[in-house]
Amino acid sequence: MDRGPVEKSPEEWATGDEPMTAPQESYLRTLAREAGREVPEGLSKAEASTLIDELQGRSERLRRGDRPADR
Numbered sequence: 001m002d003r004g005p006v007e008k009s010p011e012e013w014a015t016g017d018e019p020m021t022a023p024q025e026s027y028l029r030t031l032a033r034e035a036g037r038e039v040p041e042g043l044s045k046a047e048a049s050t051l052i053d054e055l056q057g058r059s060e061r062l063r064r065g066d067r068p069a070d071r
Helices: 022-035 045-058
Strands: none
Touching: 022 045
16 A cells, blocks of 8 residues: 655754755745745754745645645
8 A cells, every 4th residue: 555755854854954955945035025024044954844834834825825836
């Protein structure tokens, strides 16, 4: 029985402590701007992913279905 891909939490990523990627930073800044929030400096990949998930959950635009294909 195929259960699909196994998803690890960001804290378990082998590269989670590396600096966030440029695409993560760009998307995070877009979400933060929409939410009226600031993006903390020096986030790791795991921290950025966690914050992206949080801000996506609060985004009115994304709840309407205007979600970009990738983050």
